[in-house]
């Protein structure tokens with residue numbers, strides 16, 4: 221099994237890069253684990269309390285569950301990946317059965333902050349886009365797809381996104397084997413990553 225970790229700031233293009241890689245590979249060869257599925261279970265909190273959570277801090281992620289799931293997959297066992305709701309700010313209670321594949325992609329803003337997870341990744345990638353570009357993309361995406369309004373996104377950006385990015389996410393660039401500049405759709409860099417994956421699969 222080849223485990224590929226893809227990190228980078230919110231709105232940087234991680235999901236877009238992952239989707240491009242997955243489209244190129246045979247369906248039976250690849251599966252994706254999203255860090256977002258592993259936000260801590262906060263069912264004990266009210267909706268209003270959940271809106272106040274700092275979702276960009278490493279402690280917001282249940283890394284123990286994520287690492288144990290990856291270990292199970294490496295052993296050849298299927299896992300039940302929690303399904304997360306950005307509207308409810310919580311796990312939905314549903315799960316997605318995820319089977320072990322030759323290539324497992326683990327994607328998320330904070331995945332390179334966790335030493336155990338870093339150690340499990342065979343290839344570590346950081347997708348970089350400038351902060352203004354990321355904010356514009358995040359605004360559009362969160363309003364169109366995640367049920368947010370402009371005030372929510374900008375307030376979250378100022379209070380948590382920006383400081384957490386600077387403190388925890390940007391510094392993990394140093395762990396990356398490959399940094400993909402993604403201010404524009406960088407097809408050349410993604411092609412190179414795909415070639416590396418195919419070589420490793422041979």
Ligand SMILES: Nc1ncnc2c1ncn2[C@@H]1O[C@H](COP(=O)(O)OP(=O)(O)O)[C@@H](O)[C@H]1O
Pocket residue numbers: 228229230231232233234235236237357358361402403404405406
């Ligand atoms: N290079 C790019 N140029 C313009 N828009 C982009 C680019 N990459 C991604 N997007 C768009 O920006 C939004 C955030 O991208 P996404 O891949 O979800 O980022 P991430 O997973 O890093 O948060 C999406 O709506 C996506 O379609």
Ligand SMILES: Nc1ccn([C@@H]2O[C@H](COP(=O)(O)O)[C@@H](O)[C@H]2O)c(=O)n1
Pocket residue numbers: 229230231234235256259275276305306307308309310328329376381
């Ligand atoms: N309930 C939540 C949980 C997370 N977020 C934000 O999602 C971002 C990470 O996801 P990406 O797809 O953008 O990598 C992160 O910056 C959190 O602030 C949220 O808004 N609400």
